[in-house]
Amino acid sequence: MATERAAAGDGLVLERVSHAFASVTALDDVSLTVEAGEVHCLLGPSGSGKSTLLRLVAGLDSLQSGRIEIGGATVADSQSDEPPEKRATGFVFQDYALFPHLDVAGNIGFGMKAAVAQRSEATAELLERIGLSDFAGAMPHTLSGGQQQRVALARALARGPRIMLMDEPFSGLDSSLRDEVRGRTLELLRQEGVATLLVTHSPEEALAVGDRISVLVGGKLLQTGSPLDVYAEPLSRDVGTIFGPLNSLVGQRAEGGVETACGVYDRAELPDASRFEVLVRPEALEIVAPEGPSRGIDGRVQSVVHAGPTVTVRVATEDGTSLLVSELTPTRWRSEDAVRVVLRSTARASILPLSGA
Amino acid sequence: MAVAARRSAAPLVAVTIGLLIGVPIVVVLRYLGSETNGLWSHLASTVLPRYLRNTLWLVLGVSLLASLLGVSTAWLVTVCRFPGRSAFRWLLLLPLAVPSYLSAYAYTDLLQFSGPVQSALREAFGWGPREYWFPAVRSLGGAIVVLSLCLYPYVYLAARAAFVEQSVCTLEAGRTLGLNRWQTFRRLGLPLARPSIAAGLSLVLMETLAEFGAVQYFAVDTFATGIYRTFTLPNEYALVAASQLSACLLALVVLLLVLEQAARRAARFHHTSTRYRAQTTWELGGAASLGAMLACLFPVVFGFGVPFVLFLHKSWVYGDARARELFFEYGTNSFQVAALASLLAVFLAFSLAYSLRLRPTPLARAAARLAGVGYAIPGGVIAIGILVTLTWIDRRVSTASELLLGASTGLLLTGSLVAVVYGYQTRFLAVSLQLLQAGLSRIRPTLDEAGRTLGATPLQVLWRVHTPLLRSTLLAAGILVFVDVIKELPATLILRPFGYETLAVRVYQLASDERLSEASTGALGILMLGMVPVVFLARTLDRRRPGQSLDDLSE
Numbered sequence: 001m002a003t004e005r006a007a008a009g010d011g012l013v014l015e016r017v018s019h020a021f022a023s024v025t026a027l028d029d030v031s032l033t034v035e036a037g038e039v040h041c042l043l044g045p046s047g048s049g050k051s052t053l054l055r056l057v058a059g060l061d062s063l064q065s066g067r068i069e070i071g072g073a074t075v076a077d078s079q080s081d082e083p084p085e086k087r088a089t090g091f092v093f094q095d096y097a098l099f100p101h102l103d104v105a106g107n108i109g110f111g112m113k114a115a116v117a118q119r120s121e122a123t124a125e126l127l128e129r130i131g132l133s134d135f136a137g138a139m140p141h142t143l144s145g146g147q148q149q150r151v152a153l154a155r156a157l158a159r160g161p162r163i164m165l166m167d168e169p170f171s172g173l174d175s176s177l178r179d180e181v182r183g184r185t186l187e188l189l190r191q192e193g194v195a196t197l198l199v200t201h202s203p204e205e206a207l208a209v210g211d212r213i214s215v216l217v218g219g220k221l222l223q224t225g226s227p228l229d230v231y232a233e234p235l236s237r238d239v240g241t242i243f244g245p246l247n248s249l250v251g252q253r254a255e256g257g258v259e260t261a262c263g264v265y266d267r268a269e270l271p272d273a274s275r276f277e278v279l280v281r282p283e284a285l286e287i288v289a290p291e292g293p294s295r296g297i298d299g300r301v302q303s304v305v306h307a308g309p310t311v312t313v314r315v316a317t318e319d320g321t322s323l324l325v326s327e328l329t330p331t332r333w334r335s336e337d338a339v340r341v342v343l344r345s346t347a348r349a350s351i352l353p354l355s356g357a
Numbered sequence: 358m359a360v361a362a363r364r365s366a367a368p369l370v371a372v373t374i375g376l377l378i379g380v381p382i383v384v385v386l387r388y389l390g391s392e393t394n395g396l397w398s399h400l401a402s403t404v405l406p407r408y409l410r411n412t413l414w415l416v417l418g419v420s421l422l423a424s425l426l427g428v429s430t431a432w433l434v435t436v437c438r439f440p441g442r443s444a445f446r447w448l449l450l451l452p453l454a455v456p457s458y459l460s461a462y463a464y465t466d467l468l469q470f471s472g473p474v475q476s477a478l479r480e481a482f483g484w485g486p487r488e489y490w491f492p493a494v495r496s497l498g499g500a501i502v503v504l505s506l507c508l509y510p511y512v513y514l515a516a517r518a519a520f521v522e523q524s525v526c527t528l529e530a531g532r533t534l535g536l537n538r539w540q541t542f543r544r545l546g547l548p549l550a551r552p553s554i555a556a557g558l559s560l561v562l563m564e565t566l567a568e569f570g571a572v573q574y575f576a577v578d579t580f581a582t583g584i585y586r587t588f589t590l591p592n593e594y595a596l597v598a599a600s601q602l603s604a605c606l607l608a609l610v611v612l613l614l615v616l617e618q619a620a621r622r623a624a625r626f627h628h629t630s631t632r633y634r635a636q637t638t639w640e641l642g643g644a645a646s647l648g649a650m651l652a653c654l655f656p657v658v659f660g661f662g663v664p665f666v667l668f669l670h671k672s673w674v675y676g677d678a679r680a681r682e683l684f685f686e687y688g689t690n691s692f693q694v695a696a697l698a699s700l701l702a703v704f705l706a707f708s709l710a711y712s713l714r715l716r717p718t719p720l721a722r723a724a725a726r727l728a729g730v731g732y733a734i735p736g737g738v739i740a741i742g743i744l745v746t747l748t749w750i751d752r753r754v755s756t757a758s759e760l761l762l763g764a765s766t767g768l769l770l771t772g773s774l775v776a777v778v779y780g781y782q783t784r785f786l787a788v789s790l791q792l793l794q795a796g797l798s799r800i801r802p803t804l805d806e807a808g809r810t811l812g813a814t815p816l817q818v819l820w821r822v823h824t825p826l827l828r829s830t831l832l833a834a835g836i837l838v839f840v841d842v843i844k845e846l847p848a849t850l851i852l853r854p855f856g857y858e859t860l861a862v863r864v865y866q867l868a869s870d871e872r873l874s875e876a877s878t879g880a881l882g883i884l885m886l887g888m889v890p891v892v893f894l895a896r897t898l899d900r901r902r903p904g905q906s907l908d909d910l911s912e
Contacts, residue, residue, distance in 0.1 A: 058809075085817075087810075089810060111812045155811065
């Protein structure tokens, strides 16, 4: 904990933050750090408390319990609670919240502290960086969704914030536009070196843009980690299924790892138990012909579903369950084929202790 | 757990304004049990039964006639198609521009014994005086007709809004279940619109209870006129007795407000379908078309056309001999006091509405409700409350200054414009408050939050975001209060500084002296000013269609 805080001196620190509306708990003892230059995704279903967290950091809601630190200085705890206008945060709203009575330059200049003369210069520079130099005098409602998003971002950056808070900033964009806008936005944020906390309900988005991902469900922070960690080694089934389907295998403690019916999974450190649930992604499994020496679960192909670059094969096993296996297109397996499912050597998995063993 | 709550002055602002506006209303109730040295029991045994009887008959008659006029015309212009239908939609609003006392003057002038109608009849048929029967204008019946013609637009507006919003699906379902047009109206349209109609009708009832000028002129004694008459009695307990009468009237108003709230609650359950389509219209045949046109023409002609033409004619032919003073002195006074009052009302309402937006605490919400209640309360009652409040302050100030400086300050507030402007705030703040609250609610909260995260304090957000966005709403709120103040009579009569005459006061005095020809110039002025908000209303009605996006912020 201590080392993390030191590293996040320029960024954002949340310590044991809890929040409730009336009697409904929105956040339950959440601690989190975002370092300068990091894009940290806050992922969770709607109602999980992620927007509340963002609003608490910005000061839009009053902190009830815990501590919030921005750039090494406490902005809210049991003694103090700075109003939003005093905090060095930028906020990009889901609906962008551009001021409809001001043009693009007016929106971007709204929060600038500089004198009027330097302001127009700074505005021009920001406009150039978001590629909207020709739109300084345009009114917000004449802009496309992507352009509005960029103006909202430039407006939030204009004050030179240490923390950038983004509430579903790409959800209003067409899917064709989203990837491009997302790429440009994150590039800009990383250049600025601000600590970015981005709220999203889309696991694909979190995996694509986050340096780290925090998974929030029902107000509880379930896991924080790199995209690969939370995807391939979720700390619980709840976290894991957010990012897609999982196969559950039963494993026994063995020499240097866990032994499953599909093969041995190598791992030095294991939880304190003798039996485990081993959660693996479909692409961690592989289908081979049933004859041969390899260790695996025999079964029959139930269905083959194409998804462009990959194919998902469902295999009904002999014990009545089924396994999902992801293969690259094209696959040679057809329905009703007799197959054997084995663990890939490169697989990563979650090892959860099984109770009652 | 305990965390430093962020301090905000917002609830304090809301409560202060609410109390300031509400005090005169509360003060009136304070005198309920006070001793009046026999004046009250004298009033109770002599005039009170008559006040009560007249008021009840008036309320009953006006509500029936106004509902009939308002609901039928609303149904006709919404559902039926006949020539002139779209023009009637806004023409039917015009009587709103006519203060009822002006209508009363006009009809008295036309229909009295020496008036043009009776004279023409006598000439045409060779009747002598007393040889024929003609209904008396200056009677309870006359008051009911005149008030209904002035007030039915409230019912019309509410009913029309309800009919427009009624899901076509419901009505078409009725048709497929075998109802004819008339049965659709009676069994579906009317019951569905009833909560809205009740809300519109409650406005009519409040205006009727508060009505002063017309009934006074018709010599129909109601609570409202009784309060004024009691107040002007040469008796040291006059003020106390008048406020006790006011308290009785207030009880009636509170009853009405409770009923209206109940009606509004019921209205919430009504929109079952969110899909609106233009009402299918019912093409009327020749005879039915004519009937519909006549039905719509009647309230427009008698509610607006007749008084308007009469005053136009009279001011053209005779006019006020003191037209110069009228427009320079009284007009300036009217303008001055209305401008002052409307600016203040917009400022107070904006502050109150914004405080409520920042911190909608239960106490602040209660304060807003208290500040808005004055619209339902007769100007005379409010005037009494203001006088009682300001007299109390004046006495304290005067006593203090006698003690300290050895000289009395006299009636510092009571005798100044402060009293009358204060009275208008209590009476009309609801008008601007309602508009601004509606306007603010259309501004997305994220705009406030964007402003705050961009370094603006709440006050800076108000100035840099809300004020420019609400420019037209602020203007509309100001204009509505302005025109209401120009028309207001009883509070102005009681609260104006000595010798301070406004257009309304001047017209009232001339008319009371049976000098209607002279009053016509001022009356025409008031009438034309009154048309301004009606035009506003007609325009917003046309713009606001169900299903239309509220996000047209670029206006």
